[in-house]
Amino acid sequence: MKESNLVELNSEIISMPETVSVEELVVEEGLSPCPSCEKLVPAKTVVRDGYTYIVKHCVFERKFFNVFLGKGWYDKSYKDISLPNSWPRCEVHIGQKEMSEKNVLNIGEVSFVLLTITKKCNIHCKICYDKLLADRIDMSLSHIEDKLRFFKNRTVILFGGEPTVREDLPEIIKLVKLSNNYPVLFTNGIKLTSRDYLNCLIKNGLWGVCLSFDGFDAHIYAELRGLDEKVYQQKLEALENLKKTNIPVVIHSTIVKEVNEHEVAKILDYAAQNDFVSAVWFRTLYLSGEEKLSNFDKTNLISEKEMVNMICSHLDIDKEYFYLWDEVKRGLVKWITKRFPKFKISVFRLGRIYLIRKKGKFHPVLTIRQLKDIKVALETNRYFILLSPCLLKWFVRLAVNGFSIARIERTFYKEAMVFKICLEQLGPYPNIMFSNQHPITLVEYNRGRFFAAQSYID
Ligand code: SF4
Ligand SMILES: [Zn+2]
Numbered sequence: 521m522k523e524s525n526l527v528e529l530n531s532e533i534i535s536m537p538e539t540v541s542v543e544e545l546v547v548e549e550g551l552s553p554c555p556s557c558e559k560l561v562p563a564k565t566v567v568r569d570g571y572t573y574i575v576k577h578c579v580f581e582r583k584f585f586n587v588f589l590g591k592g593w594y595d596k597s598y599k600d601i602s603l604p605n606s607w608p609r610c611e612v613h614i615g616q617k618e619m620s621e622k623n624v625l626n627i628g629e630v631s632f633v634l635l636t637i638t639k640k641c642n643i644h645c646k647i648c649y650d651k652l653l654a655d656r657i658d659m660s661l662s663h664i665e666d667k668l669r670f671f672k673n674r675t676v677i678l679f680g681g682e683p684t685v686r687e688d689l690p691e692i693i694k695l696v697k698l699s700n701n702y703p704v705l706f707t708n709g710i711k712l713t714s715r716d717y718l719n720c721l722i723k724n725g726l727w728g729v730c731l732s733f734d735g736f737d738a739h740i741y742a743e744l745r746g747l748d749e750k751v752y753q754q755k756l757e758a759l760e761n762l763k764k765t766n767i768p769v770v771i772h773s774t775i776v777k778e779v780n781e782h783e784v785a786k787i788l789d790y791a792a793q794n795d796f797v798s799a800v801w802f803r804t805l806y807l808s809g810e811e812k813l814s815n816f817d818k819t820n821l822i823s824e825k826e827m828v829n830m831i832c833s834h835l836d837i838d839k840e841y842f843y844l845w846d847e848v849k850r851g852l853v854k855w856i857t858k859r860f861p862k863f864k865i866s867v868f869r870l871g872r873i874y875l876i877r878k879k880g881k882f883h884p885v886l887t888i889r890q891l892k893d894i895k896v897a898l899e900t901n902r903y904f905i906l907l908s909p910c911l912l913k914w915f916v917r918l919a920v921n922g923f924s925i926a927r928i929e930r931t932f933y934k935e936a937m938v939f940k941i942c943l944e945q946l947g948p949y950p951n952i953m954f955s956n957q958h959p960i961t962l963v964e965y966n967r968g969r970f971f972a973a974q975s976y977i978d
Contacts, residue, residue: 544568554578555585571818588807591823633676633701635664637692641682642710646746646814647774647805664692668699676701677730684711690724697725704728706772709758710751718761728798729762730770731755735783736790744779768798775802775827777820784827785834793880802827835875835882844891845873851898 545567552563552574563576576585639656641648668676676696683689684707696703705721709731712718734740738749745751762769773780773787784802791797804822832839875882886894890908897905 547572552576554581554583555587556583557581571821588805588818588821590804591818591821591826633671633674634679635659635667635676635696636679636681637664637683637689638686639681640685641680641708642685643682643708643745643747643751645744647744647816658686661688661691661695665695665699668695668701672700674701675704675727677704677706679706682708682710684717690720693721693724693726697727702727704730706730706732707758708732709755712758712761713754715761715764718765722765722767726767728768728770730772730801731758731762732772732774733759733787734773734775735780736786737780737783740780740783744774744776763794763796765796769796770799770801771797772801773803774805775822776805776816777822779820781822781830784830788831788834788882792877792882795877802831837873837882837884838888840888841884841891842873844888844895848891848894848898851895855898 547565547567549562549564551560554561554576557578557580559578559580561576561578561580563574565572565574570591571588572590573586573588576587577583578585636659638658640658676699678689678692678696683692683705686692689705693703693705703726705726705728707729712729712731733755734744738752741747741751741755742749759769771787771791773783775781775784787800791800804827805816805820807816807818807821828839828842831837832842874885876885893905893908897903
C-alpha cells in the first residue's frame with residue numbers, strides 16, 4: 521500500500537458500517553492494524569458492559585474484528601483520562617516495512633524502540649496472537665542496521681515471535697550496541713537454559729532481558745499456554761542462569777483469571793528476594809479473536825483495578841500510590857509542555873509504580889504525602905512545597921537526565937535499587953490516534969505500544 525492508497529483508505533472510514541449499538545459508547549475512531557493482514561483499517565474503540573474493545577473493519581478481507589482491550593478501562597470518565605495533545609510518543613514499533621528518516625522524526629521523541637526481528641517461535645502457546653504471521657520473512661541484518669541509525673541512547677527491544685530462534689541474534693545485538701543503543705532481549709527463555717548461549721549474547725553487548733514467566737507452577741504453563749510442563753523447568757533454569765549475570769532482568773507475566781491470579785503474590789515475593797529482577801510487568805490476555813486454540817474469553821480478563829488491588833494488598837501499600845504516580849506524571853507533562861512547548865521530553869509511561877528493595881522487602885520510593893505535594897505544586901505553581909530534600913533529589917535527577925524517565929530507569933536498573941511494577945494492557949490508554957491532515961504521522965497506542973503507520977505501508 522503506497523501513501524496514495526492510504527488516502528483512498530481514508531474514504532473507507534466515512535463509509536464504515538455502523539457496527540455498534542446505542543448502548544455502546546464510542547470513545548475513539550481512526551485507523552488501526554488489521555489483526556489478520558496487518559494493513560491499516562478503519563476502527564472504533566467502544567465500551568460495552570464494562571469491557572473496552574476495538575471494532576476493526578478490514579476492508580481488504582471484508583471481515584470484522586472485535587479485539588478486546590481490557591476490562592473496565594473506560595468505565596472511568598473518558599474525558600478525565602485524556603492526555604495532553606503533546607503527550608510524547610512512547611516507542612516506535614518497526615516492522616518489516618520501510619520507514620524513512622523523515623517519518624521517524626515526525627513521530628517525535630521516543631523512549632524505546634521495538635524491533636520485531638522475527639515472527640517465528642520455538643514453542644506454540646495457544647494464547648499467541650503472532651501465529652498467523654509465523655511465515656513472515658525475518659527482518660534482514662541490513663534492514664536492522666539501516667533503521668538503527670535513526671536512534672541513539674535508546675533501549676532497543678529485540679522482539680518477536682521469539683528472537684532467539686534467529687541464529688544471527690549475537691550479530692544483531694552487536695549492531696544495536698555499535699549504534700549506541702541498549703539491546704534488550706524479550707524472550708520465552710527456552711534458549712537461555714544454555715549458560716554458554718547467554719554468555720555469548722552478553723559478550724556481544726546484551727544489556728538486559730525481559731523474560732516471559734507466568735508463575736511458579738508447571739500446571740500454569742499447560743493450562744494457560746497449552747505447553748508441555750517441562751517448559752516450567754526450562755524457565756526456572758533460565759532464571760537461575762540470569763541470576764548469575766549482572767544484567768537487569770524484567771519478569772513479564774500474563775495473569776489470567778481462574779488460572780494464575782495467585783501467582784502475582786509469589787512473583788512479587790521472588791522479585792523482593794532477588795536483586796537481579798529489576799521490574800515486573802503484569803499484563804492480561806490479549807484477545808484478538810484470532811486465537812482459535814484458546815478457550816479463554818473476556819471473563820478471564822483482569823481489570824486494572826483488580827490487579828492494583830492484588831498488588832497493593834500483598835505489598836501492604838495504599839492503592840492510591842498507583843494512581844498518584846500517574847497523576848504526577850500527567851501533571852509533569854502538562855507543566856513542561858505548557859511552559860516549554862518546543863522542549864522534547866521522552867515519555868512517562870503510565871500504570872507503573874516505583875519501589876525500593878531493602879532486605880527482601882519493598883518500600884515506596886516516595887510517600888503518598890510527597891506524591892500529593894508534587895501534584896499540588898504542579899497544579900498550583902506553589903513550588904516551595906517541593907523544597908524537601910528527598911523531592912529535590914528527584915527533581916535534580918529528572919533535570920540532569922533531560923526529563924527522560926527511560927534514562928533514569930536505566931540508571932536505577934543498574935543500581936538494582938529501584939524496582940518497578942508495571943501494568944500493561946490494563947490501563948486507560950488511547951488506542952487509536954488519527955490525523956487526517958498528517959496521515960504520515962499516524963501512530964497507534966495498543967497493547968502498551970505505539971505502532972507507527974509506516975510499519976504497515978509497503
Ligand atoms: S513464546 Fe511468545 S511468540 Fe512464542 S508462541 Fe508463546 S506467545 Fe507466541
Ligand atoms: Zn485484514
